[in-house]
Amino acid sequence: MKESKRMFLHYVSGLIILVTGFIHLISNNLPGIGTAIHESAIYPVNLIVLLSALMYHMLNGARVILMELIPGRCAAKAITWIVFLVGIALYIYGLQVFLNLFWPVE
Amino acid sequence: MSVDKEVEVKFKVFRFNPKIDFVPRWQEYNVRVDKSTTILDALLKIKEEQDPTLTIRYSCRQAVCGSCGMMINDKQMLACFTRVLELGSSVVKVAPLKNYRIIKDLVTDFEELFQKERQVKPYVIRHEVEELLNPTGTYKQTEDELLGYIQFADCIECGMCSSACPVSATDPLYLGPMVLNRAYRFISDPRDLGLEQRLEVIDSEHGCWRCHFAASCSAVCPKGVDPAKAIQLLRRMLVKKAVLGTSSSKKVDLIPMGHIKGKLELPKGWQ
Ligand code: SF4
Ligand code: SF4
Numbered sequence A: 001m002k003e004s005k006r007m008f009l010h011y012v013s014g015l016i017i018l019v020t021g022f023i024h025l026i027s028n029n030l031p032g033i034g035t036a037i038h039e040s041a042i043y044p045v046n047l048i049v050l051l052s053a054l055m056y057h058m059l060n061g062a063r064v065i066l067m068e069l070i071p072g073r074c075a076a077k078a079i080t081w082i083v084f085l086v087g088i089a090l091y092i093y094g095l096q097v098f099l100n101l102f103w104p105v106e
Numbered sequence B: 001m002s003v004d005k006e007v008e009v010k011f012k013v014f015r016f017n018p019k020i021d022f023v024p025r026w027q028e029y030n031v032r033v034d035k036s037t038t039i040l041d042a043l044l045k046i047k048e049e050q051d052p053t054l055t056i057r058y059s060c061r062q063a064v065c066g067s068c069g070m071m072i073n074d075k076q077m078l079a080c081f082t083r084v085l086e087l088g089s090s091v092v093k094v095a096p097l098k099n100y101r102i103i104k105d106l107v108t109d110f111e112e113l114f115q116k117e118r119q120v121k122p123y124v125i126r127h128e129v130e131e132l133l134n135p136t137g138t139y140k141q142t143e144d145e146l147l148g149y150i151q152f153a154d155c156i157e158c159g160m161c162s163s164a165c166p167v168s169a170t171d172p173l174y175l176g177p178m179v180l181n182r183a184y185r186f187i188s189d190p191r192d193l194g195l196e197q198r199l200e201v202i203d204s205e206h207g208c209w210r211c212h213f214a215a216s217c218s219a220v221c222p223k224g225v226d227p228a229k230a231i232q233l234l235r236r237m238l239v240k241k242a243v244l245g246t247s248s249s250k251k252v253d254l255i256p257m258g259h260i261k262g263k264l265e266l267p268k269g270w271q
C-alpha cells in the first residue's frame, strides 16, 4: 500500500475515533438517548468500529514513530510488516472478546 | 559625503578539519566592520588579513548561488546576505550548517542532498521525445499558471531549510524540505507530465509524509519559498490521487517557433 493511502486512512480513522468515541461516551453517561443507544445494537457495533479505528490509528502512529527512531530503508519495511502482523493478531483477539461479550455462543 | 563609522566585532568561528583534528574548536578573530559589511565580507577579511587557513564556500556574493549558507548566531543564514551590524550583537558566532557532513571549517557536503534531489527528477518531464530532440516551438503557459508555482521555483538550493528541519536531523533518509519543494515545483508546473515517475520516491516511507509541519524550514528560507507549504500541497495532491484515483490531465499547447532549429542530445538517464 502506498504511504499516501496509509496516511489517508490514518486521518480518516482519527475522525472515526472522534465520532464513535463521542457516541460511546454519551451512551454510557447520558440518560435518555444514551440509555437508548446502550440498549440497542448501535452500542456494540459502535464499539467495534471504535476499536478498529483506534487500532489502526494507534498502530500506524507507532509505526511512524518507530520508523523515525530506527532510520533505514530495511528497518522501515520490517517495522511496517511487524506492526501489520501485530495489529492483525490484536484485532482478531479484541474482536472475539467483543463478539463473546455481546453475542455469546449458547 | 558621510563616512560610515567602523566598529570592532568579535567573530567566534568554528574550526574543524576532519583529516587532522579529533574535535572541533572555536577560534576568535576581531574584525572592523561598517554598516555595509556582510558576514561573508568579514570572513574574507579574516582569511586575507589574519588566517588564510580558514575555509569557506561562496560564489555569487548576492544570494543567488546558494553556496554560502551557514549557522550565524545559531540560525541558518546566507553569509553574503546578512550584514554584521544587522545582527545587533558584539559577538558573532559562525558555524557550518547543521545536518550535513563537514568537509572543513564552514564548508559542508551537499552530495547526499543532491543525490536525493536527483531522485525526484528536478526537471520538466515530457513524453514527446521527437519534439524534445527536434524542438519546433515552446510550451505555452498562462500567467495564472505561472503564479501557481513561481514561489516554489525561487529556490536557490542553499540547503538551509533541510539544515533547519528536525526530521532531516533524525532521519537521514528523509528527502527533506529542499528536495520535496523541488519535486512540487515541477509537479505543479503545467508543462510537466512526470508525477507518476516521481511517486515512488515522494510517496514513500521517507517522503513527504514524514514532515511534522513545524515549518522551521520556511522560517529560514532566504528566498521566501515556503517549502513547508509545498509539502502540504504535495500531500493534498497525493491524498486526492489516492482517494479519487485521478491522474494528471494536464494539456499544454505548443506554440510553433520557426527560428528554433537544431537536434538535441537527451541527457544520460533521461526518461
Ligand atoms: S527552499 Fe529556501 S532554504 Fe530551502 S534550499 Fe531553497 S532557497 Fe534554500
Ligand atoms: S515543516 Fe516539515 S520539512 Fe519543514 S522543517 Fe518542519 S518537518 Fe521539516
Ligand code: FES
Binding pocket: B057, B058, B059, B060, B061, B062, B063, B064, B065, B066, B067, B068, B069, B078, B079, B080, B081
Ligand atoms: S555567495 Fe552565492 S548565495 Fe551567498
